[in-house]
Amino acid sequence: MSSNFLVSRVLQSLVVLAGLTFLVFALVRVVPGDPVRLLLGDQATPEQIEQTRKDFGLDESIIVQYGYFLGDIARGDLGTSLRQRQPVTDLIRDALPSTLKLALASIGLSVGIGVPLGILTAVKRGSAIDSVVMSATLFGQALPTFWWGIVLITIFSVSLRWFPTSGSGGWEHLVLPAVTLSTYVLALIVRLTRSAMVEVLTQDYVRTARAKGLSERVVLFGHALRNAAIPIVTIIGLQFGNLIGGAVITETVFAWPGIGLLALNAINSRDYPLLQAIVLLSAVTFLTINLIIDLLYSMLDPRIRHG
Amino acid sequence: MAEQSSPALADSAQASEKPRRRSRFALVFYRPKVLLAVGLLLLIVVVALLAPVIAPADPNQQSLLDRLSPPMTETAKQKALLGTDQLGRDVLSRVIYGSRVSLLVGLFSVVFAGTLGVALGMCAGFFGGFIDTLLMRLVDVLLAFPFVLLALTVVAVLGTSVVNVILVFTITSWVSYARTSRASVLALRDTDYVVVARALGASSMRIVTRHIVPNMINPIIVLASFEMARIITTEASLTFLGVGIPPTTPTWGAMISDGRQYLRDAWWIAAFPGLMLFLLVLSVSFIGDALREVFDPRSVPR
Numbered sequence: 258m259s260s261n262f263l264v265s266r267v268l269q270s271l272v273v274l275a276g277l278t279f280l281v282f283a284l285v286r287v288v289p290g291d292p293v294r295l296l297l298g299d300q301a302t303p304e305q306i307e308q309t310r311k312d313f314g315l316d317e318s319i320i321v322q323y324g325y326f327l328g329d330i331a332r333g334d335l336g337t338s339l340r341q342r343q344p345v346t347d348l349i350r351d352a353l354p355s356t357l358k359l360a361l362a363s364i365g366l367s368v369g370i371g372v373p374l375g376i377l378t379a380v381k382r383g384s385a386i387d388s389v390v391m392s393a394t395l396f397g398q399a400l401p402t403f404w405w406g407i408v409l410i411t412i413f414s415v416s417l418r419w420f421p422t423s424g425s426g427g428w429e430h431l432v433l434p435a436v437t438l439s440t441y442v443l444a445l446i447v448r449l450t451r452s453a454m455v456e457v458l459t460q461d462y463v464r465t466a467r468a469k470g471l472s473e474r475v476v477l478f479g480h481a482l483r484n485a486a487i488p489i490v491t492i493i494g495l496q497f498g499n500l501i502g503g504a505v506i507t508e509t510v511f512a513w514p515g516i517g518l519l520a521l522n523a524i525n526s527r528d529y530p531l532l533q534a535i536v537l538l539s540a541v542t543f544l545t546i547n548l549i550i551d552l553l554y555s556m557l558d559p560r561i562r563h564g
Numbered sequence: 565m566a567e568q569s570s571p572a573l574a575d576s577a578q579a580s581e582k583p584r585r586r587s588r589f590a591l592v593f594y595r596p597k598v599l600l601a602v603g604l605l606l607l608i609v610v611v612a613l614l615a616p617v618i619a620p621a622d623p624n625q626q627s628l629l630d631r632l633s634p635p636m637t638e639t640a641k642q643k644a645l646l647g648t649d650q651l652g653r654d655v656l657s658r659v660i661y662g663s664r665v666s667l668l669v670g671l672f673s674v675v676f677a678g679t680l681g682v683a684l685g686m687c688a689g690f691f692g693g694f695i696d697t698l699l700m701r702l703v704d705v706l707l708a709f710p711f712v713l714l715a716l717t718v719v720a721v722l723g724t725s726v727v728n729v730i731l732v733f734t735i736t737s738w739v740s741y742a743r744t745s746r747a748s749v750l751a752l753r754d755t756d757y758v759v760v761a762r763a764l765g766a767s768s769m770r771i772v773t774r775h776i777v778p779n780m781i782n783p784i785i786v787l788a789s790f791e792m793a794r795i796i797t798t799e800a801s802l803t804f805l806g807v808g809i810p811p812t813t814p815t816w817g818a819m820i821s822d823g824r825q826y827l828r829d830a831w832w833i834a835a836f837p838g839l840m841l842f843l844l845v846l847s848v849s850f851i852g853d854a855l856r857e858v859f860d861p862r863s864v865p866r
Contacts, residue, residue, distance in 0.1 A: 269704075276705040284717055392597070395853065399846035401797045403804045404820050404838035411827050411834075498710075505712050506801050510824075520713055521805060524720045532717065540708040 266551060270544045278330070281536045282323050326533075335537070336530030340522075345534040348519060355425055356508070356515030360500035362431055363439035368493060371443045375450020375489075376477065382455060390447065397444030406437040406510035423512035434511040438504060442496045449492050453485035460484070487554060494550045498543040592858045601850035608844055612663040619657040620645070623814040627652035632830045647832040649822055659836050662816040665726065665809055666844060670796040673733035674788050680734060681741025682784060686772065688742065689749030700746070703739045711736065715798060719807045729808055733795050744787055748780035782859035789852030793845045800841050816841045 297305055310316045317325070329336060335345045378387045413433060414422040420433050457463065458481055466476045501516065508517035516535060523531040592598065611618065620642050630637075630644070631652040637644050646655040688696040706714070714736050722728040752758060758775050766774075802808030803817030811818050816837035823834025 272701065273704045273708060276701060277708055280705060281717075284721060395849050396846065399793065399797075399842055399849050401800055401838065401841050401845065403801050403817075404834070404841060407820065407824055407827065407834055408838065411831055415827050501710075505716065506805065509805060521716070524716050524807070527720075536709065536713060536717065539710050539713060543708045543710070 263552070266548055270548055274540065274544060277540050278327065278537065279323065281533050282326055283319075330537075335534040338523075338528055338531045340526045340528045340531070345531045348531060349516065349534060349538060352514060352516050352519045355513060356501060356504060356517065358431065359434055359438060359504060359507070359513060359515060360497060362435035363442060363500065364493065364497050366435055366439040367443040367446050367496070371446030372450050372489065375447045376454055376482065378447065379451045379454030379458060380477070382451075391451070394444035394447050397440050400440055402437060402441065403506045403510050405440060406433070406507060409433050409437055410510075423510075425514055430513075434507050434513050437510070438500065438507045442500075445492060445496070446489070450485070450489055453488045454481060457481045457485045490553055491550050494546045495543075498539070498546040501539055501542045589858050592854045595854075598850060598854045601847040601854075604843060604847040605851065608663050608840075608847075609667065611660055612667050615660050615664055619654075619660045621654040621657045623653060623657040623661040624812075625653060632826065634830070635832050646836050647830065649819070649833045650826060650830070655819070655832060655836055658814040658819055659816070659840055661814040662819060662837055663840065663844070665813060665815045666796050666799065666841065669726065669729055669733070669799045669809075670792045670848075672730045673737065673795045674792045676730065676734040677738040677791070678741050678784065678788050681738035682745045684738065685742035685745035686749050686776070689746040689753065690768075690772070690776075696746075699742065703742055706736065706739045709736075712798065712801065715802060716805070716807055719802060724807060724810045726809055726813070729799055729802065733798070737791060737795065740787060740791065741784060744783055745780055748783065749776060752776050752779055786852060786856045786859060789848060789855060793848040793852065796848070797841070797845055 297309060301309075307316075326336075333346070335349075337343065338345050338348055341348060374390060378390050381387050410422050410433065413419045420429050424430060463476060463481055466480050467473075471479075504513075504515060505517035505521055507513065508515045509521055512518070516538070520532065520535045522528070523535060593602070627648070629652065630648050631650055633644050633648045633652075635645060635647040635655075637647060642654070644654055644656070646659065648654055649658070684699055688699040715732050718732045718736065719728060722731065752775070758771055761771050761775055799808055800815070800817035800820070803815050804821045806821070808817055809815045819837040820834045820841075823830065823832075823837075826833055
């Protein structure tokens with residue numbers, strides 16, 4: 258891998274990021290509803306409104322505000338929450354561990370079960386177990402997350418009382434949200450692992466490996482899985498990026514105090530700086546993960562050379 | 565795309581392919597689970613179309629005396645087969661009317677986003693250069709957003725209504741069609757039969773409509789069916805979060821949101837619309853999966 262490739266990939270990501278900041282910035286500013294009025298309530302005097310507007314820099318033109326915005330980002334200052342009067346970086350820092358915990362748990366669950374199940378169905382393709390698992394994955398992908406979460410709460414919290422209905426705390430709080438969130442990803446990983454493995458298992462080098470008397474275990478994990486790894490790693494990375502910013506629904510259903518819940522509250526209270534920061538954070542996470550995946554490609558498959 | 569492997573005389577090759585294609589189609593679609601999915605989807609479409617005829621009650625008719633009646637209860641007016649909600653509205657009637665919004669949003673969003681995406685993707689692939697670079701960077705930017713977060717933000721900007729929700733899905737989901745059709749055009753642009761057609765003096769318009777579109781449409785159809793499943797789910801999710809369809813319209817998402825408050829005493833409010841949503845999305849995905857198998861020349865239907 259040449260350093261040229263690395264530089265051009267990083268530059269590309271920065272261009273995308275620049276477009277993104279502008280889009281986000283422009284988008285939240287055309288939101289109908291005056292944030293200052295929402296913040297101060299109906300009782301505020303015009304003078305108070307004017308003063309608050311000035312305090313937050315909302316009296317400047319859009320272009321000037323965007324300039325300030327970029328300058329502040331460069332200094333690591335993402336602004337102050339309109340609603341909570343705290344630096345948004347603090348709010349995000351408080352919510353991030355919860356979301357990371359949830360994302361890691363559900364990715365762990367999905368990969369831990371999904372990859373072995375995908376290999377199994379690929380090896381036994383055409384069998385009864387293959388068709389049962391493949392149908393189950395379609396079921397898993399069709400389950401609407403928010404409803405599935407509610408069904409799990411009804412069964413395991415309300416009826417059986419095994420787990421708490423919502424909130425965060427010990428591991429028992431983590432079980433239902435993690436299961437809810439991982440259902441879709443698990444199904445996706447099974448299907449993808451299966452198709453990647455089926456593709457690889459018909460290749461000549463796998464037949465050669467078998468012919469020279471290697472054990473099935475070495476053929477599967479040494480030869481086949483290694484070559485099927487690229488699409489699997491890609492989807493794991495992309496899903497992880499999605500979970501960081503996109504677990505809005507699961508976090509809402511379980512009142513899980515993470516980034517997703519923070520985002521929904523920011524949208525409902527028209528908290529521009531907070532919403533901006535969250536969207537930026539998820540985009541940066543996504544772009545970084547994409548970059549890492551691209552770099553991983555050449556490690557996993559020496560045939561890929563980036564010029 | 566079976567045609568791609570038979571170059572030169574695309575038109576006559578296409579004609580001779582037809583019987584084989586039909587048998588592939590039959591092989592995949594005559595399986596019990598696929599037939600079941602098609603039947604279920606048709607049933608939901610018919611129910612949605614005939615909602616005013618078959619719904620036993622007005623979906624918005626409140627009756628506080630009958631609130632939270634369990635399924636199979638005789639209420640003042642009629643038998644509530646699936647019970648009533650917290651305002652005494654008939655759950656069955658609301659489930660029936662709710663199918664209309666899900667299908668409407670799913671269908672229109674896919675048609676609009678698909679048309680926009682295919683048009684832009686083909687322009688990018690066909691003309692290349694600056695248009696291509698600009699469009700593909702825009703695609704990158706939109707793909708870097710988590711989808712739900714993006715949809716939430718745009719609905720918050722535009723306000724909640726059926727039209728706005730369709731608009732949101734159109735402007736957020738055209739990107740995957742654009743990517744797919746651009747890739748197809750790039751692959752097809754330099755095939756022998758397109759080069760021959762151009763050498764014979766065919767206009768760009770003729771090349772696109774006669775040679776490129778017919779050969780790229782299959783992956784788009786498969787993509788559209790999976791997008792439809794995803795959009796139906798996302799619409800219900802947004803409505804559930806309170807930022808989708810306004811609460812005056814009966815929707816599955818809003819019913820599940822109502823039912824969430826009464827899980828302990830009235831499980832049926834959230835259970836039935838959720839089940840319908842699940843079945844609708846499931847049948848659309850099964851059909852999408854079947855179509856993928858029909859169109860994928862490498863898969864062997866069993």
